[in-house]
Amino acid sequence: MMPINQMMNVQKFRPIGSSGALISRVAAVTCLVLTFLAFSSPASALLRIDITEGNIQPLPIAIPDFVAGGGRDAQVAGDITDVIETNLRRSGLFTPVDENAFVERIENFDAAPRFGDWRIINAQALVTGRITVQPDGRLKAEFRLWDVFAGQQMTGQQFFTTPENWRRVAHIISDAIYERLTGEKGYFDTRIVFVDETGPKDNRRKRLAIMDQDGANVRYLTNGGDLVLTPRFSPTSQDITYMAFTGADPRVFLLNIETGQREIVGNFPGMTFAPRFSPDGQRVVMSLQQGGNANIYSMDLRSRRTTRLTNSPSIDTAPSFSPDGRRIVFESDRGGSQQLYVMNADGSNPQRISFGDGRYSTPVWSPRGDLIAFTKLHQGKFLIGVMRPDGSGERVLTEGFHNEGPTWAPNGRVLMFFREVPGEAGGPQLWSVDLTGFNLQKVPTPSFASDPAWSPLLN
Amino acid sequence: MRVGLTVSSTAHVAIIAASLMSFPAPDAFDISGMESVPVDVVSIEEFTRITAGVAEGEAEVEPSAPVAEVEQPEAVEAPEPESQETELAALPPEPEPIPVQAPEPASEAETPAPEAELAPEAEPAEETNVPTPVSRPRDIPDRPQRPPEPELENNQFDPNRIAALLDRTPDQPAPQATTQSLPQNQQASLGAPNANDARITQSEMDYLRQRIAECWSPPVGAINADALIVKVRMQLDRGGNLVGVPFIVESAPGIAGQAAGDSALRAVRRCQPYDQLPQDKFDIWQTVEVRFDPSQMLR
Numbered sequence: 001m002m003p004i005n006q007m008m009n010v011q012k013f014r015p016i017g018s019s020g021a022l023i024s025r026v027a028a029v030t031c032l033v034l035t036f037l038a039f040s041s042p043a044s045a046l047l048r049i050d051i052t053e054g055n056i057q058p059l060p061i062a063i064p065d066f067v068a069g070g071g072r073d074a075q076v077a078g079d080i081t082d083v084i085e086t087n088l089r090r091s092g093l094f095t096p097v098d099e100n101a102f103v104e105r106i107e108n109f110d111a112a113p114r115f116g117d118w119r120i121i122n123a124q125a126l127v128t129g130r131i132t133v134q135p136d137g138r139l140k141a142e143f144r145l146w147d148v149f150a151g152q153q154m155t156g157q158q159f160f161t162t163p164e165n166w167r168r169v170a171h172i173i174s175d176a177i178y179e180r181l182t183g184e185k186g187y188f189d190t191r192i193v194f195v196d197e198t199g200p201k202d203n204r205r206k207r208l209a210i211m212d213q214d215g216a217n218v219r220y221l222t223n224g225g226d227l228v229l230t231p232r233f234s235p236t237s238q239d240i241t242y243m244a245f246t247g248a249d250p251r252v253f254l255l256n257i258e259t260g261q262r263e264i265v266g267n268f269p270g271m272t273f274a275p276r277f278s279p280d281g282q283r284v285v286m287s288l289q290q291g292g293n294a295n296i297y298s299m300d301l302r303s304r305r306t307t308r309l310t311n312s313p314s315i316d317t318a319p320s321f322s323p324d325g326r327r328i329v330f331e332s333d334r335g336g337s338q339q340l341y342v343m344n345a346d347g348s349n350p351q352r353i354s355f356g357d358g359r360y361s362t363p364v365w366s367p368r369g370d371l372i373a374f375t376k377l378h379q380g381k382f383l384i385g386v387m388r389p390d391g392s393g394e395r396v397l398t399e400g401f402h403n404e405g406p407t408w409a410p411n412g413r414v415l416m417f418f419r420e421v422p423g424e425a426g427g428p429q430l431w432s433v434d435l436t437g438f439n440l441q442k443v444p445t446p447s448f449a450s451d452p453a454w455s456p457l458l459n
Numbered sequence: 460m461r462v463g464l465t466v467s468s469t470a471h472v473a474i475i476a477a478s479l480m481s482f483p484a485p486d487a488f489d490i491s492g493m494e495s496v497p498v499d500v501v502s503i504e505e506f507t508r509i510t511a512g513v514a515e516g517e518a519e520v521e522p523s524a525p526v527a528e529v530e531q532p533e534a535v536e537a538p539e540p541e542s543q544e545t546e547l548a549a550l551p552p553e554p555e556p557i558p559v560q561a562p563e564p565a566s567e568a569e570t571p572a573p574e575a576e577l578a579p580e581a582e583p584a585e586e587t588n589v590p591t592p593v594s595r596p597r598d599i600p601d602r603p604q605r606p607p608e609p610e611l612e613n614n615q616f617d618p619n620r621i622a623a624l625l626d627r628t629p630d631q632p633a634p635q636a637t638t639q640s641l642p643q644n645q646q647a648s649l650g651a652p653n654a655n656d657a658r659i660t661q662s663e664m665d666y667l668r669q670r671i672a673e674c675w676s677p678p679v680g681a682i683n684a685d686a687l688i689v690k691v692r693m694q695l696d697r698g699g700n701l702v703g704v705p706f707i708v709e710s711a712p713g714i715a716g717q718a719a720g721d722s723a724l725r726a727v728r729r730c731q732p733y734d735q736l737p738q739d740k741f742d743i744w745q746t747v748e749v750r751f752d753p754s755q756m757l758r
Contacts, residue, residue, distance in 0.1 A: 047659060047747045048691075049668050050504045053753045054675035054726075093680070124725055146720065150704075154721070183678045183687075183718030196758040222684065368682050413680045 058095040059181060061088060062123035064106045065099075066143070069132025069195065076166050077131040083170035084127065084177070087188045087214065091178065091414075092439030097123045109142065118446035125154075127177060138162060141169045145177050155180045167216060171285045172459055186215060192416065193231045193240055193257075196220065197427060197448040204427075204448075208242060210257060213409075213454070215444035221257060230274060230405075233455045236281030240453075241265065243273060252286050254301075265299060274318045277324045278345075285309070287317035287330075287348040296330055296347070309347035320365045320372075321345070322389065327374050329353070329363040329389070340374060342389060353391030358383075362405055365389070367456075368412035371435075375404050375417075384417050384433065397437040402428075407454045416443060418450040503750075507664050521708040659743050666735050667747070676725035678718045685754035687711045687719035690750045692726055697741055699733035708748065723751045 065081045066165060068074040103117035109130035118126050129143035144156040157176055159169050175186030196209040196218075208221040208228050221240070222228055229250070231242035235439040238258045243250050252275040255262040265275060265284055273294070275286040282301055287294045296309040296319045310316040314334035321328055329342045335352060338359040343350035354360040358378030365372050371386040376396070382403040387394040402420035409416070413435055418428045427448035433440045443452075678684065693705035704728050710720040725751060736744050 047667075047744045048503045048750065049664060049671075049747065050502065050750045050752060051668060051672050051675055051726075052504075054674050054677050054751075054753065054756055055673055056679055056756070057676050059676060124729070147725070149725050179714060181678075181718060181721070182680055183713070183715030184680050184682075283657050370682055412682070 034150060057236060058093055059125060060097050060123050061094045061125040061127065062097040062102065062118055064102055065129045066129035066131050067106060067109045069130060069133065073131050073133050080131060080166055080170040083167060084174045087171065087174035088177065090441055092434055093182055097121055113146060115148050115151045123148055125181060134198045139166060142301060143173050143181055167212065185411040186456065187411045187414060189458045190410060192452050194430060194452040195228055195231065196446065197450060218446055221255065230451050232276045232453050234277045235456050241275040241277060241284055244274060254389045273325055276320055278321050279323050285321065285328060286317040287319065318362050320363055322365045323367055323369045329365055331361045331363060355391060357393055364406055364408060366408050366412040367410050373406040373408065373415055375406065384415065397433045398440055405451050407452050409454050410456045414452055416452045492542060507661055658741055663736060667733055670730050670733055671726050674730040675722065675751060677722050677751065678715065679753065687715055687753060689720050689723040689751045690748055691723045692746065693727050694746050695733060695747065697738060699731065699736055701728065701731050
């Protein structure tokens with residue numbers, strides 16, 4: 001490993017030699033020294049080993065309560081810490097260490113922690129933070145993420161916000177930690193729009209609702225007068241598109257969640273279903289029923305021009321764009337049973353991609369493009385699964401009496417869907433599952449809930 | 460007219476004949492002078508596995524039995540180092556002893572060959588005929604390991620042995636583990652300064668590998684997680700503790716690459732000390748380059 005010695009030495013010396021004469025002298029001396037070193041130090045070999053198997057487990061992370069700048073800040077500091085801890089735990093990728101095990105008490109946010117104390121309890125990462133209310137009433141939140149074994153800070157940030165916004169700050173900090181440790185974007189600072197269902201089974205009141213990804217801050221968007229279905233977020237604006245029965249026919253609507261303004265999309269004679277935005281937010285694709293057939297249409301939201309994309313004597317529905325906007329996956333029974341097809345965004349070249357047993361429906365293209373999630377009915381069970389856009393690599397993530405309507409987290413790693421509990425008292429509930437299929441979690445909602453749609457990251 | 464024709468044809472014939480004789484035919488493409496070097500593309504892992512040897516290895520060993528003074532029988536019990544544990548499981552009992560008696564032959568053994576122990580791998584000596592078995596009295600016993608390097612005159616400079624020349628490791632129990640590796644080593648070590656992998660045994664490698672793998676939890680959710688290969692180099696002291704800061708030699712770009720690099724660094728830090736490595740081979744394992752490759756985990 002002589003070469004390495006040499007390289008390292010040269011690098012060290014380089015900054016010194018700024019003038020010509022000095023350079024040459026230094027170089028000469030260096031050469032001499034290096035030559036001497038090269039022959040005097042025992043040569044050692046470089047042992048190379050390959051590690052091809054690991055031990056995938058949640059990362060133990062310690063999140064002691066954030067330091068409070070003043071007495072009254074202690075409450076919010078504790079709350080923020082709790083939200084971060086819950087977020088990371090629910091992701092399935094982290095195990096927050098029990099705070100009773102903590103040896104060191106973090107009291108000074110500006111000093112480096114005693115890493116030995118955190119190593120002992122086997123925390124691999126440590127989050128410290130400080131919350132202070134500024135004289136102007138704003139909340140200042142700071143955090144640092146430490147690599148315990150390296151004894152280094154991995155990242156650190158600070159935010160200012162209004163005190164009511166403390167939850168969002170907690171989500172943003174969670175995302176920063178998640179991203180730094182996993183190498184993927186987080187998904188905590190997001191919202192879910194869903195259909196809230198109350199009342200008896202045969203007469204459910206269905207309202208559009210929106211909440212934080214963790215179930216907090218529920219807000220209702222419609223009053224329950226109309227039956228609503230399949231809400232979808234615009235990837236670029238504060239708009240939602242959904243389907244509602246106003247009278248007998250279902251229609252596709254556009255709703256601005258800030259202003260509450262809503263309008264019908266397209267001016268079709270028949271029923272319209274399954275709307276979804278294009279990735280640029282400029283178009284909505286949906287299916288339009290005409291007689292016994294349904295075909296897929298795209299509408300440009302600015303010009304309001306519609307384009308017919310499929311033209312088959314079958315039921316084509318549930319279109320979903322690829323994230324690059326160049327292809328569309330949809331379901332169709334043109335081959336005899338309900339299967340998934342992929343076509344170009346202009347409707348050309350449809351190719352069937354699902355070939356397994358059972359019926360496939362509600363395909364959704366992952367925001368990162370690598371997978372398509374779907375619902376599959378097979379042997380009386382509803383499965384939520386994923387496959388690659390070419391139809392290969394089909395995997396089932398979860399199954400049960402009734403699972404439906406998958407929606408992707410913006411990082412393409414977690415899916416949310418609704419699961420129906422059978423029985424008179426039963427109803428739909430929201431669940432999430434990650435791509436491993438192991439981290440299945442119920443999502444808290446005020447009552448029964450169906451048809452979730454995950455927003456893009458808010459920040 | 461006829462004269463002209465005659466002259467013309469004669470001249471043509473003459474020219475053609477002359478050219479046939481004076482333009483030499485190209486020499487046959489002779490490649491005999493080239494020395495061919497056998498090359499196998501093997502991963503390091505495969506290589507160690509290969510060099511770990513096979514029980515029946517002794518078969519070809521005996522014939523060759525180049526060296527070894529006869530009087531060295533005691534050597535027989537020269538215990539094979541730990542290396543065996545793993546292999547043993549898989550293989551029939553220790554075959555090595557056998558080779559010992561075979562030895563008598565090569566009387567030239569006298570060749571001092573201080574380098575003997577250095578020569579990382581004991582070559583099998585298929586080319587038995589090759590004399591000059593550089594053999595060390597002490598170690599010979601357990602196997603006819605001698606660097607075959609045929610041409611190797613005692614004092615001849617052998618570029619393959621540079622590492623050996625520089626190696627000051629005090630005499631030690633001979634290159635163990637080489638026993639079974641004999642046949643393959645010959646090729647594996649070709650000129651490579653680091654080829655002394657063979658001197659660290661399979662089980663020692665496995666120990667290190669397992670130790671690190673236990674602590675390695677790679678980020679698996681990223682979109683191209685299987686391409687997130689990281690190489691980390693670390694320096695160890697004799698106690699198997701990290702010296703200085705382990706650093707990343709190679710990793711993927713972007714935040715995913717960074718997270719993968721961190722996970723690799725965490726792994727080597729968390730699992731120190733690597734205190735079960737053989738002290739006498741410290742020179743070999745004091746610098747370790749660990750390549751973390753998650754692709755097989757994610758299939």
